[in-house]
Amino acid sequence: MSKDASEDEIKKAYRKLARKYHPDVHPGDQEAEEKFKQISEAYDILGHKEKREEYDRLGKQAFYDQAFGGTGYERPDFDHGFNFEDLFGDLFGARAQGAGGQDYTAFFGRGGGGGFQGFQAGPRRGGDLAYQLTIGFREAVFGTETIFELERPSACNVCGGQGVDLSASKPCSACQGTGRTVKTQGQKQFMTTCQTCGGSGRQGPVRPCAACGGQGQTVVREKIKARIPAGVDDGSRVRLAGKGQPGLEGGPPGDLFLEIQVRPDPIFNRQGHDLYRDVPVGLLDAVLGGKVEVDTLSGRAALKIAPGTQSGQKLRLKGQGIPASGNKPAGDLYVTTRVLIPRELSPEAKEAFEKLRTMVPDHEAA
Secondary structure, rough: OOOOOOHHHHHHHHHHHHHOOOOOOOOOOOOHHHHHHHHHHHHHHHOOOHHHHHHHHHOOOHHHHHHHOOOOOOOOOOHOOOOOOHHHHHOOOOEEEHHHOOEOOOOOOOOOOOOOOOOOOOOEEEEEEEEEEEEEEEHHHHHHEEEEEEEEEEOOOOOOOOOOHHHEEOEEEEEEEEOEEEEOOOOOEEEEEEOOOOOOEEOOOOOEEEOOOOOOOOEEEEEEEEEOOOOOOOOOOOOOOOOOOOOOOOOOOOOOOEEEEEEEOOOEEEEEEEEEEEEEEEEHHHHHHEEEEEEEEEEEEEEOOOOOOOOEEEEOOOOOOOOOOOOOOOOEEEEEEEEOOOOOHHHHHHHHHHHHHHHHHHHHHH
16 A cells, blocks of 8 residues: 555545445446445455455465455456456546545555555544643643643534534444444454445435535644643653544544653753752852852752862752652752852952962962
């Protein structure tokens, strides 16, 4: 199959073709009825996992012995140039175009060298969505609750996600509106596309839903409330279950993944669970030793300055980094000292420094 064709595109292509050749649309037209049966049979092959696997494992002949045995179709003669993919190419290629001239050859393209991959009928989980959410530094550290607006696909509330005008048709009596029936081959039973409705689950005029244009989905703008756990970092992902794309054929919805971006903090720099910051230290405290007050995430803490502390020296405040969360212990705060050199001195201070010059060797003063 074409790598560019999604499962949803393939299903939509099939539905449009089934509607085009549906017996209710062409009453009394034997050719259209035969075409509808062939389309349904082809869809049954594509949509059944066991048949695809059997074809991959045993090859074309064994596949057709099962797929067409007892259906009224003559088994294709593989010895006379029959091409497996031609069946789908004839049904879904240039001779089968939907509204607007959409060519479905790309959707049912010829894979060659094996079975058809990537198609699955029946209930399917909706796709996942991603949304980039920017939060503040402290919101990332301590966690937060936020509300944001997001445009996302949602099941059409008019047709219930079926994509058809429910007022123009009724549920298929053969499959009770499911679009699938149980088929028996020997001792095996498996689900197959309903031959009566072609998998649409409806009988009568099959028209696309006017509200969603037959897509089964509409785009809605929704306010979403999210809890951001404490300790997330830039690039973290937060999963919101069930907030992704709606499921197909009654399947569950996908998830929404929030991709977290954290605004930088003017004071702290984060690396993992540790924090880094600069702290100004007075000249006399650096020379003689002392204490300075340092702002941390949890308040102010006293930092001991040893005598002779140099500018650019790194000191640690244990446990003052990112708070503990889950099985991760609290990080540390690493402080880089920045010794302040006075720019202006009083005459008395200048005289004191001059005396100090004679008392401290140059290499020590440096």
